Amino acid sequence: MKQSVGYSLVETMIALALVSIIATLGYPSYTSYYERVDAGSVEKDFLKIELVMAKYFAAQGSYPASLAAVGMDMDDPWGNPYEYLNMALTNGNGQKRKDRNQVPINTDFDLYSKGPDGKSASPLTSANSQDDIIRANNGAYIGLASEY
Numbered sequence: 430m431k432q433s434v435g436y437s438l439v440e441t442m443i444a445l446a447l448v449s450i451i452a453t454l455g456y457p458s459y460t461s462y463y464e465r466v467d468a469g470s471v472e473k474d475f476l477k478i479e480l481v482m483a484k485y486f487a488a489q490g491s492y493p494a495s496l497a498a499v500g501m502d503m504d505d506p507w508g509n510p511y512e513y514l515n516m517a518l519t520n521g522n523g524q525k526r527k528d529r530n531q532v533p534i535n536t537d538f539d540l541y542s543k544g545p546d547g548k549s550a551s552p553l554t555s556a557n558s559q560d561d562i563i564r565a566n567n568g569a570y571i572g573l574a575s576e577y
Contacts, residue, residue, distance in 0.1 A: 464545070467506040471542045471562045472571050474503065474511065478540060479568055492538050494518060505542040505562075512549070514539040526563060527552045528577065534565040541574075553577060 436444075478501050485499050486492055496502040496513045504510050514524055515538050525533040526541065531552065533539075543549040544560035552558065553574045561574040570577060 467545075468562055468573065470506050474505070475540060475562075475564050475571050477501070478511070478513075479564070482538065491515075491517060505544075507542075507545050507547060509543045509547050512539070512541050512543065524551060526565075528565075529554050534563065534577070535567055537567050540564040 478496065481499050481501055482492055492515045493499050494515055496511060502510065514526075516525065516533070516536055519525060526535065526539045528534050529552075534553070541549070541564060542562040544562060546557070546560055548557040549555075549561050550557045553561070553563070559573075559575040562572065563574045563577060564571050565577055
């Protein structure tokens, strides 16, 4: 009697089941890692922009009207342009980013990324704003809107 050298169907199915379980468990960690990397990239960009804004303010006595005015009109890791709003040039609170109490989160300028979904709204409590990466408290906070 000759012995078979290959794998049986049951052994192959068990191996495939194990691989799929491992992949299912590993995928959230993989995507979470890349989300943290992208958020870190945005935070570094914000620090660069803040430095340029501070230099501009020191030289001009006011903040620029746009990021393009200081050569910082760049895109976030998801391909969306960073959003900027000079508070001194804005009338009322309509466009300003606001916390849960409807109070503007900055007094100098707003700077934020619309996040992976590319959607945003003025109040941070909006569902469209939860994945935004924001600059708040005049630069004292940079991070996810949902954690502010």
